[in-house]
Amino acid sequence: MKTLLRQHRYALIITLRRLAAQPFSSLANILVMALALALPLLGGTILVSAEPVTRQLSVTPEVTAYLQVDAPETAATQLAQRVRQEQSERVQDVRVMRRADALAELRTNPAWSAALSVLPDNPLPDAVIIRLADGEDLAQRASALAREIGTWERVDRVQLDSAWVQRLEALLRFARIGLLFLAVCVAAVVLATVFNTVRMQALSQREEIGVARLVGATESFVRRPFLYLGALSGAIAAIVAIALARAILAPLNGALASLARSYGAEFALHLPPASLLIVGIVVTAALGALSARWSVTRNTRF
Amino acid sequence: MIQFQHVFKSYGRSRNILADINFEVSAGEFVFVSGPSGAGKSTLLKLIAGLEPPTRGSVQVNGQRLEKMRPRSRPYLRRAVGVILQDTHLLFDRSVVDNVILPLVVTGHSRTVALARARAALEKVDLSGKEDMKPIELSGGEQQRLAIARAIVNRPAILIADEPTANLDHASAQRIMKVFQDFNQVGVTTLIASHDHALMSGYASRTLHIDQSRFSDFPGVRA
Numbered sequence: 001m002k003t004l005l006r007q008h009r010y011a012l013i014i015t016l017r018r019l020a021a022q023p024f025s026s027l028a029n030i031l032v033m034a035l036a037l038a039l040p041l042l043g044g045t046i047l048v049s050a051e052p053v054t055r056q057l058s059v060t061p062e063v064t065a066y067l068q069v070d071a072p073e074t075a076a077t078q079l080a081q082r083v084r085q086e087q088s089e090r091v092q093d094v095r096v097m098r099r100a101d102a103l104a105e106l107r108t109n110p111a112w113s114a115a116l117s118v119l120p121d122n123p124l125p126d127a128v129i130i131r132l133a134d135g136e137d138l139a140q141r142a143s144a145l146a147r148e149i150g151t152w153e154r155v156d157r158v159q160l161d162s163a164w165v166q167r168l169e170a171l172l173r174f175a176r177i178g179l180l181f182l183a184v185c186v187a188a189v190v191l192a193t194v195f196n197t198v199r200m201q202a203l204s205q206r207e208e209i210g211v212a213r214l215v216g217a218t219e220s221f222v223r224r225p226f227l228y229l230g231a232l233s234g235a236i237a238a239i240v241a242i243a244l245a246r247a248i249l250a251p252l253n254g255a256l257a258s259l260a261r262s263y264g265a266e267f268a269l270h271l272p273p274a275s276l277l278i279v280g281i282v283v284t285a286a287l288g289a290l291s292a293r294w295s296v297t298r299n300t301r302f
Numbered sequence: 303m304i305q306f307q308h309v310f311k312s313y314g315r316s317r318n319i320l321a322d323i324n325f326e327v328s329a330g331e332f333v334f335v336s337g338p339s340g341a342g343k344s345t346l347l348k349l350i351a352g353l354e355p356p357t358r359g360s361v362q363v364n365g366q367r368l369e370k371m372r373p374r375s376r377p378y379l380r381r382a383v384g385v386i387l388q389d390t391h392l393l394f395d396r397s398v399v400d401n402v403i404l405p406l407v408v409t410g411h412s413r414t415v416a417l418a419r420a421r422a423a424l425e426k427v428d429l430s431g432k433e434d435m436k437p438i439e440l441s442g443g444e445q446q447r448l449a450i451a452r453a454i455v456n457r458p459a460i461l462i463a464d465e466p467t468a469n470l471d472h473a474s475a476q477r478i479m480k481v482f483q484d485f486n487q488v489g490v491t492t493l494i495a496s497h498d499h500a501l502m503s504g505y506a507s508r509t510l511h512i513d514q515s516r517f518s519d520f521p522g523v524r525a
Contacts, residue, residue, distance in 0.1 A: 003410030010407055211391050214353070215405035215452065216381035219374065 011224035015232060018201060018225065026233075029197050033237035036189040037284065038244045041271070043179045045245060049269045050172060061142035062161040063130040063149065069099075069123070071154045076126035079152065083130055090141060093131040099124045125156060190237070190284060191291040194230045198295035201229060209300055223296050230292025235285040242277055303329040303460065303491045304350055309359035311345055319345050323359070323517050325510055327493065329459075332486040334502040335495040337512035343495035344388070346512065347462045350493065352379040364459055381409060384453030384490075386463040390445050392437040398424065398448055399433040405456040423451040427481055443474030450481055454490075461485055462493045467501060479505055 019026045067075050076096045083094050102124045107113045130149075132142055142160055150158040202209070209222050253268045260267040271277065304327040311320040319342045327333050335343050348354040349361050352368055361368040364382050371379065392401050399420050406416035424430055427447040429440075437445055446466055453461060463482065467475035475498075483505055486492040496502060502509060511517070 002412075006410045006412060007407075207391070208393055211393060211404065212408060213377070214351075214380065214385055214387070214391060215408055215456070216377045216379075217408040218377045221377075221408055 007221060007224065011221075011228050014225040015228040018205075018229065019232070029193055030233055030237045030240060033190050033193050033233065033284075034240035034244060036186045037238055037241035038248070040179055040183045040186050041241055041245045041280075042248060043175070043182060045249065045269050045271050047172065047175055047179060048272050049267075061132055061138055063132070063142055063146045064159045064161055065128045065130070065149050065152075065155050066157045066159070067126045067128070067154050068156045069125045071126065073126070075154045076128055079149075079155070080128050082152075083128065083149070087130075087145065090133055090145065091130055092133040095129050097127040097129055099126050102127065187287060190234060190287050194233055194288045194291035195295040197233065198226050198230060198292045199299045201226065202296055202299040222300060223293065226292045226296040227289045230288035230290070230295075231285040232288075234288025235281050237288075238281040238284040242271065242281075245271060303327055303331070303364065304493070305360070305362040306349075307360040307362075309349065309361055310357045311342070311349065311354065312357050318357075320349075320356075320512075323512075325517070327491060327508075329491055330486070330489050332483070332492045332505060332507045333494075334505075334509045335493060335512065336497060336499065336502060336509055338497060341512045343497075343512060344464050347385075347464050347493065347495055350460070350462055351383045351385045352376040353385075381405070381456055382459050384450075384456065384458035384461040386446070386449045386453050386461075386466050388465040388468055390437075390449040392445060392448060392452075394437050397434050397436060398429065398440070401437060401448060402451045402455050405452060409456065419455055420451070423455040424448075426454070426484070427451045428477075441474075443470050443477065446470065446474075446478055447481060450478070454485060458490065460491045460493070462495075464495045465497075466494060467496065467498060475501060 065079060067079070076098070080094045080096050083091060099122055103116065103122045106124070107116055130145070132138060132145070135141070146158045146160050149155055212222055249269050249271065256267060256269065272280075304325075306323045306325050309320055309323040310318050312318045323346070335346055337343050345354065349356055349368070350363055352363065352371070356369055359369070363379060366375075366379055368376075368379070393404070399417065402420035402423055403411075403413075403416040406419060411419070421430070421433065424433060427450050429444060429447055429451060432440065432444070437448060440448060450463075450466070453463075461482065466482075467478050470478065479501060482492055482494060
């Protein structure tokens with residue numbers, strides 16, 4: 001056990017010595033990997049930060065039927081009753097929003113109150129807000145219901161309120177798949193960079209490898225410093241990538257906060273949790289070691 | 303200690319470098335391997351060190367059959383065989399002492415033990431006080447003695463050397479040979495490949511002569 005620990009310590013010292021012997025080359029390789037890793041990390045950060053926002057928004061489609069402005073007061077109630085009777089299985093909740101209540105609610109928003117105060121009378125119609133029951137094909141059912149209600153008497157316009165949320169969901173799904181492909185490409189970049197670094201190192205250490213074999217070194221002993229080189233390069237690159245992403249997020253969040261405030265919201269981009277980042281560092285180190293093993297096996301057959 | 307039975311060695315489809323070689327070396331013997339350049343002396347030593355497998359036949363070293371040995375087991379055989387090649391294969395970016403401790407690092411000795419044994423090995427080859435120098439600062443003879451120190455630091459049962467006195471003046475060559483003789487006298491089986499007949503006649507108890515595919519074994523004359 002002690003022997004193995006000593007051999008690992010020796011391999012680590014040799015690795016650090018080799019990295020230090022070519023500081024610019026080592027730094028350039030690590031920087032290339034770090035920049036490549038920073039891209040999916042930033043993409044992941046945006047996704048992770050956007051998901052809670054989309055969760056807060058209703059993804060259950062709501063259909064709002066606006067009645068004609070001159071429709072009698074009873075029309076909204078009648079429409080709500082008809083929806084309850086004819087669509088009882090497809091509908092979870094139906095409520096009437098009176099035009100006076102809508103106006104009062106709108107006046108509480110300072111951005112609108114000034115504009116509404118100059119209007120001679122209430123321009124808003126009565127509305128019926130229909131929330132659909134959960135189930136499959138929600139989006140299609142919502143669209144079908146909206147089309148049907150749109151044909152009913154005294155209905156001026158029907159709006160599918162959560163369509164944009166669904167579009168956002170679809171966009172996030174697309175982004176998630178895109179990010180996965182990006183992560184695979186970055187993994188390939190890490191593999192290729194470590195492979196090439198180890199290949200160059202193996203060729204430059206040819207004499208030392210030969211001597212080590214001559215005096216009885218096992219292949220594990222010969223490979224070990226290269227595996228450390230791959231793992232260390234991967235781990236350092238991942239840490240640099242996290243630092244880079246943090247550095248980029250600071251000015252981005254500054255600009256984003258001003259934008260979000262103008263919409264009366266709070267939004268900021270946050271890196272994934274520390275546990276996930278640690279897993280990322282470990283995975284990148286493992287990927288580096290794997291690539292190093294592949295490279296050293298191929299390039300030390302002499 | 304070393305036994306060759308009908309050993310052939312060739313590389314690819316080239317002609318046999320060694321053809322039907324048979325000999326035996328007992329423990330503690332001092333043997334010269336002679337022959338002209340290209341006769342196969344270096345190849346013979348590489349087979350003994352487990353650096354190359356035989357193409358055909360049986361090579362037995364220190365009780366182990368090389369042709370049946372798995373590649374991953376060969377490094378353990380090499381630890382029992384101290385090898386000094388014609389090109390010293392020193393690491394010129396490391397100090398003298400770091401070159402000598404390498405076989406002990408490979409076997410996982412602590413640095414304290416390794417340094418103590420390396421200093422003792424350097425003393426035996428008369429290189430004390432040069433531990434922190436770089437090999438490039440040493441003369442040709444000193445570099446050869448450094449290679450010997452590295453080969454003996456692991457206390458091998460067999461010591462093999464390929465043309466260890468080539469390119470050295472007579473005095474340096476005699477000094478190197480004296481070092482080999484000292485190790486042989488404490489029981490280390492020693493095989494030296496050389497084409498210097500004058501040198502051989504002073505030290506060897508036996509000479510194995512290789513010339514193309516002919517192989518002869520005759521007693522030498524000790525000084």
